[in-house]
């Protein structure tokens with residue numbers, strides 16, 4: 165590793181100090197016998213200036229480099245309020261690691277082109293900021309999970325059955341058998357609670373969703389928790405404490421990055437417990453009062469959720485969904501057999517569902533009945549049903565879509581910008 169410092173380390177109080185930096189040419193302009201290069205690295209930018217009278221050789225080299233060329237620069241720090249970061253490097257040495265004559269991404273690049281060259285788009289400081297925020301949100305999640313006594317586990321991705329419906333399974337050949345890519349680690353987390361009680365995992369989940377919406381990917385990062393002895397109300401408290409910590413901690417550590425995407429931080433600051441809670445029944449009433457054509461028993465899609473979020477200035481829960489629109493594993497509401505003990509967390513500002521969660525059916529017979537009601541085969545879930553035969557306990561859990569949460573925090577117009585290499589029905593490359 166070369167002995168260098170980062171752009172963000174260069175401060176006006178280092179005036180006169182000799183420094184070495186390495187990075188990429190972010191901006192370049194020539195004025196008379198001077199070349200100004202704004203150098204970019206993972207920490208940010210700093211202006212460097214190459215004057216002919218200071219070093220003819222370095223000046224000649226600097227004149228030749230193109231945008232996004234990789235370079236190593238040495239020079240002396242000079243405070244200058246006119247420079248982008250209030251300081252610049254009076255450069256007298258440059259090593260061109262690789263010159264770039266023409267970088268394909270220009271200011272007017274279309275979104276589709278940026279996705280076609282996503283491997284080059286990752287040079288962008290804005291993209292880097294999104295990835296820093298995503299990383300910090302997971303750092304915060306890990307901090308909270310550790311202090312609250314949750315065990316990380318590492319479930320399989322190659323599985324034999326559906327969790328969230330057979331229609332969105334990706335099927336693959338597994339030697340002489342059929343396997344699927346995991347839609348959710350949930351069922352395996354439910355097995356893990358008998359030894360660890362409170363478990364979590366971060367895995368890629370796969371959904372062969374044909375819906376081309378701004379919140380669907382075919383591969384997304386799924387943060388899932390499962391806990392023994394917890395009911396729906398307990399797990400909702402876990403959800404709001406975890407999400408609140410993730411958002412507030414990320415506001416603390418990545419405020420400057422967040423503010424390059426949104427100026428109004430109100431809804432983020434409002435993300436503190438208790439989050440508002442509305443029943444599905446109340447949600448239907450609200451939507452109908454706003455002229456939305458929706459009947460009790462129907463699912464809320466992205467459009468309905470967008471309208472519902474207009475009623476809130478913070479993440480909120482919708483709970484008590486009809487059994488007919490929810491998954492087989494959800495526990496029937498003992499007070500209303502039409503409903504299940506399920507709750508989604510919706511993000512405000514039109515973003516909608518970021519978490520799906522529920523209390524699980526812990527009775528063997530009722531779970532078999534639900535599997536049959538859903539047209540599935542109990543024999544395909546024999547191991548999962550065993551969990552209800554050997555010391556079954558009340559338990560609950562949820563799944564958080566990390567890209568969806570990041571998209572809300574940064575007010576991105578599509579979840580695809582929140583992932584390194586987005587996977588959608590039309591995009592599998594690069």
Ligand SMILES: NC(=O)C[C@H]([NH3+])C(=O)NS(=O)(=O)OC[C@H]1O[C@@H](n2cnc3c(N)ncnc32)[C@H](O)[C@@H]1O
Nearest residue numbers: 348350371380381384388518519520561562563565
């Ligand atoms: N352990 C659990 O209880 C999780 C449960 N089995 C589950 O998968 N629920 S979910 O289908 O609502 O998905 C959970 C979340 O996963 C996200 N999700 C779900 N599907 C997607 C797609 N296609 N793209 C991006 N994000 C997605 C979204 O935020 C959902 O709220």
Ligand SMILES: [Mg+2]
Nearest residue numbers: 508517519520
């Ligand atoms: Mg859901």
